[in-house]
Structure formats: structure tokens, C-alpha cells
Amino acid sequence: MQFFLEVLIGGLLSGVLYALVALGFVLIFKASGVFNFAQGAMVFFAALTFVGFQEVLPGWTGLEEGGSAVFWLAFALALVSMIILGILTEKIVLRPLVNQPHITLFMATIGLSYLIEGIAQGVWGANVRGLDLGIEDVPVEWLMESSNILVSKFDLVAAGIAGVLVASLALLFQYTKIGRALRAVADDHQAALSIGIPLQHIWVIVWGVAGFVALIAGMIWGARNGVQFALTYTALKALPVLILGGFTSVPGAIVGGLIIGASEKLAEVYVGPFVGGGIESWFPYVLALLFLLVRPEGLFGEKHIDRV
């Protein structure tokens, strides 16, 4: 039972990280109908930019290396980079492709992911870097003592950050003017345009927010596994979360992430040994697939109505 709980909690916490990446997908898909395959590359780009600035800033400004000033400055600069990336994407890639079929836009984002990966490594180099957020990756003591369950402090903090992020995004969507505009655009592009919502600005904002989410996700993943090319594969982890939760739902991304994270770890531990292990790579997909057979639009996705 203890072991089961440990695996379950570990899975849920890593599920939160999947949800974080999936969130970036959902934001962009909701607002612009673009299935942004480059989200993984954006996570990589953001993390690499952050670490890169952290390395070069002490040399440029004379700030103390590893200090909090460098940390926040690097964070701000990385955020600005992500926003610039979003603006450029909107201007160079999305605007010329307006009114193209969704599949074309999807393929364009695959191209975009190659482009971003190339640029990121071209600018900052391809070597693996460590990222220190100042949170220790050790078991939480009181949990350890009271119920003998190993839960990493780092995972808890990461889950906390993700939770705050999701809550603030939900508030942003629900209660601000920008949020209203975003929801209007998500609902119907043309109707939103006709009442004077500037579509282009909205897209820039959405890509900017997605960049911010990518930065947070990249920092957490990067602190966990090192900032390296493998970060781009987080997108592949997020895809089953996405189809499970539905492409258009923020809560879906969270719930989907939790389900995928928990079931993946449980399957690896309890089913994996019987088939030779390593089933983590495909199990989430098969799970999502089976789920889709029952509900083709995902958990919280909008029901698809076909008209002839």
C-alpha cells in the first residue's frame, strides 16, 4: 500500500509537469486553432535561453554569479526572448498562413520546431547544462516520518508552481478584459473580429503567454533532468495528455496530465515487469487511444458536430 501510494504520488506529481507543457498547447489551440507542435522546442529554447543568460550575465554586468539578481534578470530576459519569439512567429509564420487548412498550420509548426531547435543550439551551444533553482531534490521529512512515504520536495514545489500558474491563467481568462477577448477569439474568429477585437494582437498575446508557460515548464524540467535537447521530447509526453483532456480545455490539460502521469507510473511498476519494461514510451498513447474510442473529443473537449 505504501509503495502503491508512493508510485501514485510520484506519478501525479510528474503528471503536473506534463500538464504544464500541455497547457501551452491548449492556450494556442484555443485561441488560434493552431496545433503547435513547436511547444516542445519552445520549452527547450526557453530553458536554454534562461541558462545561457545566467551564464553570460555575470560577465556582462558584473553581478554576482549565482545571485538572485542574475536569476531574475535572466528570467526577465528569457521571458522577453519568448515574447519576441511569439511576435516573430505570428508575423512570419502565422500571418501568411491565415485561412489555410489546420493541417497546413500544424506542419508549419513542425518546421518551426526544427527552426527553433536549430537557432537555440546555434546561439547557446548544444552541451548539457545544469539548472539550479535552489530547491533540493530530497524526500519531505515529516511525510517520511509520519507515514514512511517518499515524496520529493522538488516535485511538491514544482506541482505548487504549476498549480499557481494554472490558477492565475484561469483567473486571467475569466476576469480580465484580455481574457474575455481571448475567449471570444477562441469561440469564433470572425465574430471576434467583427466586434473589433484585434486578432493579431490576441495571437501575439497568446503566443507570449504560451512562451511564459514554456519558460516555467522548461525551468522545472531543466532543473530536474538538465537543460538538454531531450527537453523537446516533453512535447511528446504532453500529446497524450492533450488528447485525453481535450484540445480546447485548460482543466482538461490538468486532469489529463494527472491521469497520464499516475497511470503511466503505475503501469510501469505493475505491468511493466511482465512485458519487459520500458512501456512508459507508448503506454500513455495507448491509454489515450482507448479512451478516445469511447469519447472521441477527449474528457473536456468540445463535442464535434459535423455539418454537410
Add this chain to the structure above:
Amino acid sequence: MFYREAGQFKASYQADQQIFPIRQDRVAVWALIVFFAAVVPVIADQYWLKAILIPVLIFSLAALGLNILTGYAGQLSLGSAAFMAVGAFGAYNFMLRIDGMPFLLALVMGGLCAAAVGVLFGLPSLRIKGFYLAVATLAAQFFIVWALVKFPWFSNYSSSGVISTQEISILGFVFDGPTSKYMLTLAVVVVLALAAKNMVRSSTGRAWMAVRDMDVAAEVIGIRPMRTKLIAFAVSSFYCGVAGALYAYTYLGTVEPEGFNLDLSFKILFMIIIGGTGSIMGSFLGAAFIVLLPILLDNFVPSLLGDLVSSSFVSNFQLIVFGGMIIFFLIVEPHGLARLWQIGKEKLRLWPFPH
């Protein structure tokens, strides 16, 4: 002036039902086949045959397979490399386990294995559409590669699933040099490409296109979506499977499951984007483009910039150019190289008197 069908009357059913109804097309296709079968093996050296022409042909076949599924039947798939793997390992096992298995039959059997697996993973397409389906096909990609690694039976208990292909011999003739392997690949590709060209204008092909354009409407006019989609998955996977078997037997000789990864699937997807979705011709153009581009970049960037750049720069530069190209093509010509060819033909029809 040169490309004009005026005056070519179809006087028999046979003439009406030819694959290429216009004489110029027929001449051009025959000329191409003769050129690649008779002239190229003589003038091309070993490197060209081995490193460029054979992979271009094989990837053309794989792209053709994906094009049937994505371009004609409208079902986006990100798992084509996995179906190639099934074909390769299928053919390998038939050759290995059945004594005196003829190579061509093993090739077909490999393709059929891939088709069977393709139908299995195509089943969700009956309920899932669009991006959901694209992500679902990733399940095939990861599952198949995992299964080939994890179950050593598939690779005859070799370490980490690497297989070395057997010798190819047909009716006592051993295909060992690049030239003979090239000829074999060419023959298979030509036959399958003509079959595909024929298929897409048959009732099956028209059903695919109807489902692609609007599946509900297609259903209303009496096309069975389940049958149509599953046939598309089967045929597409068959082509990919045969391409995979050729990839193992005539190109690399030694393959491992991990070689058929998601990157390869994307590569094949790019081939059909750049070549043109829904075009047989486009599959060939796209494959040639994607295979040649890295080779060109590899050879020209260092010589252009001298020793200024490191090899890591070149590989990043390749990524950037690759990604940039794809975006550029989608913006400038969403219908791909095949569309340019189409425009060229229309211009030729009027040339030199456009008015």
C-alpha cells in the same frame, strides 16, 4: 505547343482507360524509366547509386505510401516509419524462417505484415479525426518500435534488435553490388508507383478523395467510410512496409528498430508536404529534395564558409534550413513542388502563343 492533347482521340476502351491518357505523358514516363534503368547505372558511380539514388527511390516509395493515406484519404499519420519497420522486420523473418523463400515474395509478405498492422492502428480513424488521429498514430510509432526491441524473437535474438539482412537472390542471380541493388529497387518502385497511379483514379481512389474532402458528405452519397479508410491504411502501410524492407535489404543492410524513429516519420511527412500532398509525382520530387538537401548542405556549407564553422554549426544550420524551407514552402506553395510542375505543364500547353 509541345504539351497539347488536341487531336489525340480515344478510339477504343483500352485507349480510354490508360494510366497516362496523354501521349506526351506516356512518352515522358517511358523516357524517364528508360533513362533511370539504362542510362543512369552506366553513368552514375557507386557513391551516387548507393548513397543517393537508392535512398531517394526508397523514400519515394515510403512517401507514396504516406501520400496515399494523408494526401488522398486525408488521414494524417505520424507513424509511417513504424510501418516501414514492420515491413523490414517482417521480410527479414520470412527470409529467415522459411527455407528457400523467394526474395520478392518476402518483400510482399513484409508489406502485407505492415498492412495488417496498419489496419489495426487504422481502426481508431473510424471514430477519431484530425489532430486526435495524428496523435493516435503516434501510439503506433512508439508501440511498434518498443515491441521490436523488447521481443527478441523479431530480430532473431540479436543484441538490441539489430538485424543484418540476408543475401538477395532471385532465380539464382545474386544482387550484391550497388548497381544490381539499384536496378531491383527501381523495378519495385516503378511497378508500385504505376499501381498507385492507377489506384488513385479507380473507384477506390475516388472514394478516398471523397472521404478526404468531407467524410460525412461521402457517407451520404454511399461511400462506406470504414471500408475506405481501412483500405487506405492497408495500402499505405503496404507501401511503407515494402519501402522499409527495401530500406533494410538494398540500402542499409543492417537496421535496428530505433532507426525507424519519429524523426524518420517526420522526414517522410516533410517529403509529401514539400513534394505535394495528393500527388504521385510529388512523392518522388519531395523524396529527392529531402534526401539531397542535407547532402548539399553538408558539402557546400563548409566549402563556402571554409574552416570558420564547426561541424555542430553545420548540423544546427541544417536544422534551421530544414525548418525554414518547410515554412517557406507552406507559405509560398502549399501544394508543393508537384503544383509547380502542374503550372509548368499548363504554361507549356499554351506556349508560345499564350493568347
